[in-house]
Amino acid sequence: MGPARTAGHARPIGHTEGRGAVSAARRMVVVGGDAAGMSAAAQARRLLSADELEIIAFERGDDTSYSACGIPYWVAGDVEERDDLVARSPEEHRRRGLDVRTRTEVIALDPDRSRVRTRDAGGTEEWHGYDDLVIATGATPLRPPIPGIDAEGVYGVQDLADGEALRKAVSRLAPDGPGGEGGAGSPPRAVVIGAGYIGIEMAEAMVRRGFRVTLVDRAPEPMTTLDPDMGTLVREAMNAMGIETVMGRAVTEIETGEDGAVRAVRTADSRHPADLVVLGLGTSPRTALAEAAGLPLGESGGLLTDRAMQVRGHRHIWAGGDCVEVEHRLTGMTRHIPLGTHANKHGQIIGSNIAGEYATFPGVVGTAVSKVCELEIARSGLLEAEATEAGLQYVTVTVEATSRAGYYPGARPMHVKMLAERRTGRLLGAQIVGREVAAKRVDVVATALTAGMTVTDIVMLDLGYAPPFSPTYDPVQVAARKAAAAVRAAG
Amino acid sequence: MGPARTAGHARPIGHTEGRGAVSAARRMVVVGGDAAGMSAAAQARRLLSADELEIIAFERGDDTSYSACGIPYWVAGDVEERDDLVARSPEEHRRRGLDVRTRTEVIALDPDRSRVRTRDAGGTEEWHGYDDLVIATGATPLRPPIPGIDAEGVYGVQDLADGEALRKAVSRLAPDGPGGEGGAGSPPRAVVIGAGYIGIEMAEAMVRRGFRVTLVDRAPEPMTTLDPDMGTLVREAMNAMGIETVMGRAVTEIETGEDGAVRAVRTADSRHPADLVVLGLGTSPRTALAEAAGLPLGESGGLLTDRAMQVRGHRHIWAGGDCVEVEHRLTGMTRHIPLGTHANKHGQIIGSNIAGEYATFPGVVGTAVSKVCELEIARSGLLEAEATEAGLQYVTVTVEATSRAGYYPGARPMHVKMLAERRTGRLLGAQIVGREVAAKRVDVVATALTAGMTVTDIVMLDLGYAPPFSPTYDPVQVAARKAAAAVRAAG
Structure with a gap:
């Protein structure tokens, strides 16, 4: 854990590195342009003008403030347009006085000198000083080292690009989709690996797009966020809906054909034909940068914060959303519970605190x-x-x-x-x-x-x-x- | 307010009056066979056997434990059978060891001698002693002294008999009902007097049965349980559904034809043709007996109880449901809020306490x-x-x-x-x-x-x-x- 920084808003060393002009304003730098980061930025901007606070947000992808939780419903066809899942685009944020830089990845944090290093789409690297840093790097989908996991026809559902790729594949394969191939024969088959929230939501999406769906998980019952007896009720209901469940068996291989495309999902003792595989295995906090910078992480690898959402022991470094651990009010322990609802609250709290208001996060109860x-x-x-x-x-x-x-x-x-x-x-x-x-x-x-x-x-x-x-x-x-x-x- | 009775379960004077046998058990007498009274009886029976506690419940009507809240949905046709609204019939209660006496009205309470006087359907009057008395006499629908209020075609919705009569009238008048007369011509017209919960629920029922519906109330907006600005939203939505609202005008007369049947509802400056009138004016606590017995009443006329649901100052006399005032947790004041959900809780608490358990009612928040x-x-x-x-x-x-x-x-x-x-x-x-x-x-x-x-x-x-x-x-x-x-x- 790094040493605690002193309080106050004195301009740190390196503040203007990599920029052409010196501004009189304090500067807030946000790493990650989704719920937590952009909520923090928007809340700070609501409270302070551009003359009082400069706000720069770096996002390595193309999108800001999108609803990853909405991807299953986009794939299912409930939501038609990609843009419907974007609460606020980079351009909309810019119009509200936020300097949003997409396709710009933060590649290093340097807390000692209060600066971050970025690399833009053209490969140019720069240092940017900050007075307040917000780490909102989100989470990485779990991808176990199963043979075939990178095959054609295996899809994640973490970001909008994933969702778009899957949606296209679904439309190609599903009988009711444009150019569908299966209309005359048997329905296409999807295997969903992982029977947690993402897995069951994707199972619904695939069922509704006309797929025959198999859900595979090593746990004895789906939804390990429930007690097994309640998970049994979920499994029985899914079976009644025609969803096949393969529980208590780990996937050992994703079998591919000679063309390199997915053919089936195998466990130690079963084989499940698949035209398409969806990975719904959960996520882990994306905190490699924070770890490299010596910031404190919990057991899950999530950043540890205080009640104000300041990284423990580091004043003026804040963190929120899927990259942190949250305190469970009933146990006092911290856990990684990646949910948009927490991320939005974290961002609001961080933005308020950076702007000189006072707000705290009281923890979660695991809803x-x-x-x-x-x-x-x-x-x-x-x-x-x-x-x-x-x-x-x-x-x-x-x-x-x-x-x-x-x-x-x-x-x-x-x-x-x-x-x-x-x-x-x-x-x-x-x-x-x-x-x-x-x-x-x-x-x-x-x-x-x-x-x-x-x-x-x-x-x-x-x-x-x-x-x-x-x-x-x-x-x-x-x-x-x-x-x-x-x-x-x-x- | 009467003097407090001493504690303990000593057998009071007059216990066996009017009965042929002397029982060793304590006796609980319940006045009123709906939610509060029968919940109290059922809860006490759950905890004590017939050898430990004799339970007699007097109900002046035919039904026990019925859902008056369900009447609008019965009239609307959502619920088909009268019996569907009866959670537990007298016979079912009897099978559970409760001595339920329907068509038997309690005509006097005598707290000093711990007894009640009843009159059965044949006119026979009797005294019955009690160790514990539960007053659950419910509420009386308001019937203002408007000319014509007793005319043919004017319906209340307080009990199942009211509901049955209204349902028959609706079926006769509504075009889609059996033997409906209005199929060829214009739809039948219903005027609902009172725009509170009962009034709007009845308005829905009549709309769904094919009536043209007018809702009349002296208040400026419907739902005076809301602030007027929120009531406006309700009125606008009802108007958009085709329900006519006549607000801020008191009904002055229910106009009848030469046949004595209802023709229209009049206010000081308007006339609203009606084939049928529904009264949905709310209720007041039915506490004439309690008042005559000197029991304490609040401003609304509802009985006042302590937290254990014992009538204030009267040990072993309990009261619950629509005949009491409940404490509002936010103001500390008592109010008459007749709702089945409170009545059920009151009954449960009373039954537990009479059986020697300990339970209290913490008040309401006005939901x-x-x-x-x-x-x-x-x-x-x-x-x-x-x-x-x-x-x-x-x-x-x-x-x-x-x-x-x-x-x-x-x-x-x-x-x-x-x-x-x-x-x-x-x-x-x-x-x-x-x-x-x-x-x-x-x-x-x-x-x-x-x-x-x-x-x-x-x-x-x-x-x-x-x-x-x-x-x-x-x-x-x-x-x-x-x-x-x-x-x-x-x-």
Whole structure:
């Protein structure tokens, strides 16, 4: 860990290196032009004029502020245009007074001299001094060293270029797509490797584009962000939708034909023909630059920050988004939880603080929602294994309840699993698997976890009730009521 | 207010009056067989056997545990059978060991001698002693002394008999109903008096049954449970659906024809032809018996209880549901808020306490959700007028946000108005008017109000985010973010 820099906004050495003019303004340099970085830049600009703060953002790709979370829906055809996924283009940012430089990669951080080194598309390298540095380098998709992983027909879904390539391949292969080849014969086949959020969202996308879909994961059940018993419900629902699941088996090879294109995905004891393979294996923090600069990293490789989103021990170096670890409010531990919602908050906080306001990030409670076709999946708080790891003793209950009054049309069953701390009855987490409207009910859980409520507190919450929206006790309350009884019984 | 009774379960005088046998068990007597009363009975029976506690419930009607909230959907045709609205019939309760006596009215309470007087369908009157008394007499629909209010064709929607009568009339008049008369000509006309929850839900029901609907209310905007500016949004949306709204005008007369049947509804300066009139004017607590017995009532006429749902100053007399006033957690004041969700909780608490467990009702935060056709309406916390009445100074903001990521199909706009306390930033309330999925988002508001969160706390909540479910900041957080800025600006 590097030494703490002194406070204050004195102009650091090297500030004007590589630039032709000396500006009177302080300078904020942002590394990475997606959610966290550009939120920080936009928030600082909202609070300070260009005369007060110069803002330069470096992005190695072409796009800024895009929704990677939207890629599955773009591939599925729910979203038509690439631009729909771009919340704000580089040009739009520039019009708001931000100096955005795309195709410009930051290749080194030099905290001691408060400068970063960049390389632009033409290969020109430069140093740029900063008063405040924002590291928002995001995450790298996991690509295990499986034979064939770089074959033609294997697609990632990390950025818009990935999404575009996959979308083109899908349109070529899918019977309903333009120029589709499979209309007369059997449907094209997709194998999705990884059964987490990205994997199941991509499975939905491929199903909806007319593919026969196989999902392969080494875990015993899909969605390891759920307890296995809840993962079982997800697998069963996916199977009922016609998605084949191959669980508990690691991919050993992506088989290719003589033309070099993908033919099948193999595990130790099975072979799954594929016209197309999608990698949905999760990500790890992209922090090689930070590591090289001696900045503090956590176990996952994510940057460690303080509550103000300043890199620990480094004043005026800030970090947010998918490249940091966040503190879990229930355990006090930090974890890598790459989500756009955290990234946006981090950026807002960083921008406010750089502009002289005061804002802090209170940590997360581990909320996530997803869907595969009509199945909605949500979690917040701790899984059983996470609670145990944190030294917490708990009871669990699982209930089946309905989304609306039982007699109201469209009432759908949902399963709610809840963890409550032994003795205290404090809520520790909940998982929901159901149909419309199931997933967003987890927001009550997230809010109650943040407030440190007990399950009895939850039973007594004054939640919205009317027959089209809920039974008299919301499903979350039905689970809480049973959990409260379990806490009493457990002693 | 009567003197406090002593604690303990000593058998009171008169316990066996009117009964043939002396039982060894304590006796719980319930007055009123709907949500609060039967929840109390069922909960007590869950915890104590018939040998430990005898439970008698008196209900003057035919039904127990029915959903009055479901009547609009029964009339609309969403629910087919009357029985669908009955959660548990008298016979089902009896099979669970409850002595349910329908068509038996309680005509007097005698707290001094711990007994109640009943009159059955045959006119026979009896005294029944109790160890614990549960008053769950519900509420009475308001029926202002308007000329013609008792005419043929004027319907209330308080109980299942009302619902059945209205449903029959609708089927007779509506073009699509069996034996409908209006198929060839113009649609039948319904006037709904009262533009609160019941009124708008009935307006939807009548629209969906093919009626031309006029909604009349003396208030300037519908839904006085919202601030007027949010009520305006509701009125505009209803008008766009073809529902005529006549606001700011009191009904002066229900005009009848020579046959005695309804012809029109009149205000001081307008006349609205009607084949059918629905009264949706709200309710007042049904507490004449309690008042005659000297039990304490609040301003609305609702019974006042302690946290354990015991009538204030009266041990072993409990009250819950639509006949009590509930404490508002944000103001400390008691109000009459008749809702099935409160009634169920009250019953559960009362049953637990009578059985020797310990449970309390923490009060409400004023949550309510409703819909009219596809418009969803929700509130929690305080309106502007309520905050002012409570001595609270506040800022308000209103935002328009979308239900899903903007690029995701089905993203619908919603308006969120939020009140935050001046200086502290404490959340005081929110109102939501939008389309699917808008209303249940208020549950986060309800939970945050219960926890005493500030609007900044809400901005930082770890709510569920994925494009099909939410923008990166949930609409409630978009409002909270603006509210936080308004609090800072207000100083």
